[in-house]
Amino acid sequence: xxxxxxxxxxxxxxxxxxxxxxxxxxxEFQLRKANEISFDVYxxxxxxxxxEGGKLRMSDLADRILFSxxxxxxxxxxxxxxxxxxxxxSPDDRRGWYAVVTPKGKEVRHRAxxxxxxxxxAIWEKSLSDEEAVALVPVMESVTKLARDxxxxxx
Amino acid sequence: xxxxxxxxxxxxxxxxxxxxxxxxxxxEFQLRKANEISFDVYxxxxxxxxxEGGKLRMSDLADRILFSxxxxxxxxxxxxxxxxxxxxxSPDDRRGWYAVVTPKGKEVRHRAxxxxxxxxxAIWEKSLSDEEAVALVPVMESVTKLARDxxxxxx
DNA sequence: ACGAGACAGTTGCATTTGGAAGGAGTACGC
DNA sequence: GCGTACTCCTTCCAAATGCAACTGTCTCGT
Numbered sequence: 001x002x003x004x005x006x007x008x009x010x011x012x013x014x015x016x017x018x019x020x021x022x023x024x025x026x027x028e029f030q031l032r033k034a035n036e037i038s039f040d041v042y043x044x045x046x047x048x049x050x051x052e053g054g055k056l057r058m059s060d061l062a063d064r065i066l067f068s069x070x071x072x073x074x075x076x077x078x079x080x081x082x083x084x085x086x087x088x089x090s091p092d093d094r095r096g097w098y099a100v101v102t103p104k105g106k107e108v109r110h111r112a113x114x115x116x117x118x119x120x121x122a123i124w125e126k127s128l129s130d131e132e133a134v135a136l137v138p139v140m141e142s143v144t145k146l147a148r149d150x151x152x153x154x155x
Numbered sequence: 156x157x158x159x160x161x162x163x164x165x166x167x168x169x170x171x172x173x174x175x176x177x178x179x180x181x182x183e184f185q186l187r188k189a190n191e192i193s194f195d196v197y198x199x200x201x202x203x204x205x206x207e208g209g210k211l212r213m214s215d216l217a218d219r220i221l222f223s224x225x226x227x228x229x230x231x232x233x234x235x236x237x238x239x240x241x242x243x244x245s246p247d248d249r250r251g252w253y254a255v256v257t258p259k260g261k262e263v264r265h266r267a268x269x270x271x272x273x274x275x276x277a278i279w280e281k282s283l284s285d286e287e288a289v290a291l292v293p294v295m296e297s298v299t300k301l302a303r304d305x306x307x308x309x310x
Numbered sequence: 311a312c313g314a315g316a317c318a319g320t321t322g323c324a325t326t327t328g329g330a331a332g333g334a335g336t337a338c339g340c
Numbered sequence: 341g342c343g344t345a346c347t348c349c350t351t352c353c354a355a356a357t358g359c360a361a362c363t364g365t366c367t368c369g370t
Contacts, residue, residue: 095336
């Protein structure tokens with residue numbers, strides 16, 4: 001096991017890097033063009049909607065979408081002002097707060113969802129057969145899993 | 156072909172998103188800890204080093220690493236100030252400039268390389284067999300290829 | 311040879327970011 | 341119970357970001 005990672009891994013990594021950040025740009029471009037929420041906001045709202053009761057502790061949310069703590073605080077500030085989210089104190093830990101999606105938040109997420117899906121579909125299904133997608137999931141999940149267990153980076 | 160992308164594609168996408176941005180964070184954390192250049196800078200210098208003569212037109216560089224035009228201008232400003240890069244006018248197009256890596260730029264890139272590789276190795280090879288990496292390359296490259304052909308997004 | 315339009319790169323501005331420091335609350339050993 | 345160490349979230353600051361507007365240059369049709 002040499003100290004240098006294999007050419008294959010390197011190539012995979014670089015392609016991944018480019019492919020994905022391009023895809024994100026593409027999605028953001030389409031969302032802006034359609035005057036919808038940004039991709040970051042979309043991720044926040046979707047993560048909340050996916051959770052029990054549409055709510056999540058601030059830190060949990062930050063960890064899930066890999067936002068810095070301070071970044072999330074301000075993001076939630078903005079979303080609260082827009083009425084997409086409310087803060088709710090945690091009953092059993094007075095330090096803690098939940099972010100909770102509002103109906104309005106769900107609505108804007110839902111509207112944006114169409115665009116995100118369409119764009120993703122255009123990119124993804126042009127590049128990736130269904131079998132390939134299936135093959136990709138466990139690979140990426142093992143990295144994601146690593147992420148959950150690893151020493152956390154706080155902000 | 157339904158308007159909704161398949162569950163598999165969606166899962167692959169989400170895992171990818173998390174896995175990768177986590178990996179990048181990890182690398183940035185290690186680089187900062189070791190007092191080396193940031194990951195963005197690393198990408199710029201590496202891309203230049205990989206190119207003919209260690210130089211690239213500003214726009215080409217921006218397209219390659221998916222930076223906005225204005226972002227790249229300022230990035231190169233900083234790197235020039237640090238002595239990692241110089242600007243060189245294009246001989247055949249008076250609008251154009253090359254960014255050129257200096258020896259000093261190569262040196263700091265090389266120093267950072269160790270950390271990037273080690274970190275990547277720790278993440279990547281733990282999650283991905285060599286065969287899987289091989290399988291991943293063409294998939295991601297087809298997305299990257301899409302990116303090159305597609306209507307560009309300028310900044 | 312001229313003008314409309316595309317393109318390269320930069321700059322201005324408002325917004326957003328990340329990290330470190332801070333205030334308040336909790337956990338736990340003793 | 342009390343002190344220390346840790347955690348949750350926010351605030352502060354300097355730095356970075358994106359978009360849109362701008363200057364100068366090239367291209368191409370006529």
